Amino acid sequence: MLRRIPQFSHHLIYLQTNRPFTTLQLTFNSFPPNSSDSNTPRCNVHLHHALQEMCVQGLNMKFKHYDAVLNECVNHKSLRGGQRVQAHMMKTHYLPPVYLRTRLIVLYVKCEVLSDARMVFDEMPVRNVVSWTAMISGYTKSGLYSEALSLFVEMLRSGTCPNEFTFATVLTSCMGAFGFEYGRQIHSLIVKSPFELHMYVGSSLLDLYAKSGRIHEARIIFEGLPERDVVSCTAIISGYAQLGHDREALDLFCTLQREGMASNYVTYACVVTALSGLAAFEYGRQVHGHVLRSELSFCTVLQNSLIDMYSKCGNLNYARSIFDKMQERTVISWNAMLAGYSKHGMGKAVVDLYNMMREENKISPDSTTLLAVLSGCSHGGMENKGLKYFDEMAGKYATKLGIEHYGCVIDLLGRAGQLERALQFIEEIPFKPNAAIWGSLLGACRVHQNIGVGKIAGNRLLELEPENAGNYVILCNLYASNGKWDEVRKVRELMKEQAVMKEPGKSWIEFGRTLHTFYASDRSHPRKEEVLSKVRQLSDRIKEVGYKPELSSVLYDVDEEQKEKMLLGHSEKLALAFAMMNVSEAKPIRIMKNLRICVDCHNFARFVSQVYVREILIRDKSRFHHIVNGVCSCGDYW
């Protein structure tokens, strides 16, 4: 009879081990055999009933029976099942061995009830490496990293030797809790262990090194692995991508693929992230093609990263068509699409999509969603709408608001020219204002030429971030454009004293299946002479219609002629000139820049787009500038 009912089939093993207990057979047989579906919830219900029956009957169960029932519970993630088994053990005064207690821990960890798992763990008279590891893994999976690490320390003190499972688990907790130093200590423990570097331990270890910025050491561990698999390969690629070494990530992916590396959706997600950083549209389309031809095309995680990639390549239509076709959307899908519109300054599209999300009412917004909406209103020039949303959020989602959201409000007020109000708002926010807050206020002061507030913001900013050259530049711009030359000199001297390190500015464009990168005053590109003379030619032409070099953008104390020369060497101008020489007139020019675009280059690009009738897209560190007919989508505010 049992064989006829599919949903009971996996209980057969259990029943076979319980042949003497006819009551149990009765328990199973008494369930209505009318249902032909074998879905898990139903099985769970039956399992519960069976366990309940066992308790009622007070059956004298032994190890193998408990083991079989617990197996079922683990398979079905049945929390109540586990609790009933435990209750049954207590009732019948059965003292479970280490193995069964460990199974209970595993079950509770799987059901994400750590308190129950810990209770079983604490009551164990004897523990083995598996029980320790299962408990540590529970904490790690729930993000309780310091608990995981202190349990690991306790384990060492108790004299239990960690195995490769323990190390692989505990290493993933290091970055989350005490950072790298703990990781290094565990690394030396691993080196002293009797086993060879296990692949799982190795990939966990290289991931730790990569995540703490030590990519070179991570690479050495990767090269030294006894063998490679998808996870270890993905970990090293992801290491490069997450540090922004997108080029290296892409190159390594190509090399490993040639060497026969297997890829799965995580691998592709990492590569797509690297491509987003590079804004390599053509490469991106190729990888997308691979994905479409594989069985991964409906993978939500991958679709999310593709949406982000196309947005960051400036192709919102592609991004939206993926978004629209998704069978299942997560909050990340919405966030990626919203952020895409936001970066392009498409405030209305952000608001429409946010409303659509709320109307669908399937997924509730998280703090990233709220940030995308606020920054979308800010980038899109919808100050009042943004402030209105913020008031609404402060009521409804107060717990989800962090300092970044308040930063957006400063942006919104700044954009609206309400600088005093912004300054007052900073006093009122429930966080300690950081560099981003003061930086955004200073930026607004530059645009609205407010020296009073600008001076306050600038000084606070220089206290917080004395090493960031960009801050000095903006403050100097503000003073210079108001003729405050004494102040300009003071800021310059301050900068010299602080020995400011500046991230070298670079711009790049994708052309002919290659990424062409230009650095300020570049001497490295094979066609540098040609490119420089093209910049001069463009400059001469647009000067005829009113372009004036913004000399205050140059911080060095040199004469005006020299300043103009330095401005002409800015990387985005080189990239633009290169594009004007190569990209067909029918196509928009797409330029990427690693820092924020400077005022002079922005003017330059606007004039070029007008005089030569070209559509120019520049993606800088914070947003897109879509320039058509001399008008930029940022409204000259960024």
Place this chain on the structure above:
DNA sequence: GTAGGGTTAG
């Protein structure tokens, strides 16, 4: 029985 890599935002 216990284990490693991942997507949005700044």
